[in-house]
Amino acid sequence: MKTALHGIRVLDLTRVLAGPWCAQNLADLGADVIKVERPGAGDDTRAWGPPFLRARDGSDTSDAAYFLAANRNKRSVEIDLASPAGQKAVRELALRSDVVLENYKVGQLARYGLDHASLAALNPRLVYCSVTGFGQTGPWAHRPGYDFIIQAMGGLMSITGEADDRPGGGPQKVGVAVSDLMTGMYATQAVLAALLHRERTGEGQYIDVALLDVQVAMLANMNTNFLVSGQPPKRWGNAHPNIVPYQAFRAADQWIVVAVGNDEQYRRFCDLGGRPDLHSDERFARNRDRVRNRETLVPLLASMIAGRPAAWWLDELERAGVPCGPINDLAQVFDNEQVRARGLRIELERDDAGRVPLVGSPLKMSETPPSYRLAPPRLGEHTEQVLRELLGYDAEAIAAVRGSPAG
Numbered sequence: 001m002k003t004a005l006h007g008i009r010v011l012d013l014t015r016v017l018a019g020p021w022c023a024q025n026l027a028d029l030g031a032d033v034i035k036v037e038r039p040g041a042g043d044d045t046r047a048w049g050p051p052f053l054r055a056r057d058g059s060d061t062s063d064a065a066y067f068l069a070a071n072r073n074k075r076s077v078e079i080d081l082a083s084p085a086g087q088k089a090v091r092e093l094a095l096r097s098d099v100v101l102e103n104y105k106v107g108q109l110a111r112y113g114l115d116h117a118s119l120a121a122l123n124p125r126l127v128y129c130s131v132t133g134f135g136q137t138g139p140w141a142h143r144p145g146y147d148f149i150i151q152a153m154g155g156l157m158s159i160t161g162e163a164d165d166r167p168g169g170g171p172q173k174v175g176v177a178v179s180d181l182m183t184g185m186y187a188t189q190a191v192l193a194a195l196l197h198r199e200r201t202g203e204g205q206y207i208d209v210a211l212l213d214v215q216v217a218m219l220a221n222m223n224t225n226f227l228v229s230g231q232p233p234k235r236w237g238n239a240h241p242n243i244v245p246y247q248a249f250r251a252a253d254q255w256i257v258v259a260v261g262n263d264e265q266y267r268r269f270c271d272l273g274g275r276p277d278l279h280s281d282e283r284f285a286r287n288r289d290r291v292r293n294r295e296t297l298v299p300l301l302a303s304m305i306a307g308r309p310a311a312w313w314l315d316e317l318e319r320a321g322v323p324c325g326p327i328n329d330l331a332q333v334f335d336n337e338q339v340r341a342r343g344l345r346i347e348l349e350r351d352d353a354g355r356v357p358l359v360g361s362p363l364k365m366s367e368t369p370p371s372y373r374l375a376p377p378r379l380g381e382h383t384e385q386v387l388r389e390l391l392g393y394d395a396e397a398i399a400a401v402r403g404s405p406a407g
Helices: 020-029 084-097 118-123 147-153 178-201 213-219 220-229 264-272 287-292 294-306 310-320 330-335 338-343 383-391 396-401
Strands: 009-013 032-037 052-054 061-064 074-078 099-102 129-133 203-208 244-251 255-259 322-325 347-349 354-359
Touching: 009 020, 009 084, 020 032, 020 099, 020 129, 020 178, 032 084, 061 255, 074 383, 084 118, 084 383, 084 396, 099 178, 118 129, 129 178, 147 178, 147 213, 178 203, 178 213, 203 213, 213 220, 244 264, 244 294, 255 310, 264 287, 264 310, 264 383, 287 294, 310 322
Parallel strands: 009 032, 009 099, 032 074, 099 129, 129 203
Antiparallel strands: 052 061, 244 255, 255 322, 347 354
């Protein structure tokens, strides 16, 4: 199968989520990703369980499900970066790589001679991407960055959750580490752009991606709402600041989401519910009026929806062309016929655990689709393979690179 990044080698010095997510994106597109891990310990997320991947005999392996999410299609190599032998090995691998990804604290890799300036001097075609909490410059550059902290500092939590005066009110984080994930996606985009630039010019380059920058940028229309009005947006829970009705409602038996995008959809919605008065009323006829009068309108709509079961609303709204959907848990998600049809659940074989369940790439490409070649690796699984094949190391040199396993 053709892959877009066949022949591209990525040296992955990252751990946890933002950096590994970028590396996995590149790996899915065909890059050979070599994941460098701390001997005896590895990526922090290997221990972030339960749940842990089950071995063939039913016992837990040493790899948490969290690790599995961001590390398929990679080869794991144990290298002690604090040792001269380990630093030498990384420099030699960088000479044979196209991309280096790292998410160490600012300045930490320079102490090992593994920073951009040091490696670019050896390999000027190298694309070197640093992922940190606050970037390489500015007064906070040396602070560590964690997704939860960035969601708070970057404004996301100020607009997520119910208003303070409502039940359960208060700021909330998103249910997944969205700052990390979006940073990984932006880093992927930057790496691909840098590789295209190198193809055209022969020049490598340095990429500086920060979680805080990404978090601020991804607030999109909420940013411009503030910049245009001068008023910081507030929390609307499951409602929309600019569209009404566009939120969750409780039907007679369960919650659903109704997302009315225009006035005609709103008219059909009210007619289905037997309340044409709610669209003929001048207070609610146009979206701008519904937004201004939401406190009056939403309770009326909630009462209307509560009178019928969710299945009735979902079927009838779908037929009427009014956007809607159930609020699914993950068991329902993976049982959904559309999710199954799109092939989002995949399995990859691992020698200690058999078939490992994973979620595939959402990218559908006609000529160079993502490929799935390797299950998330065991710690150090490919150390000898990589160091022998790429660097010609013997057993003694490999042992020196691994150093003393961490306790």
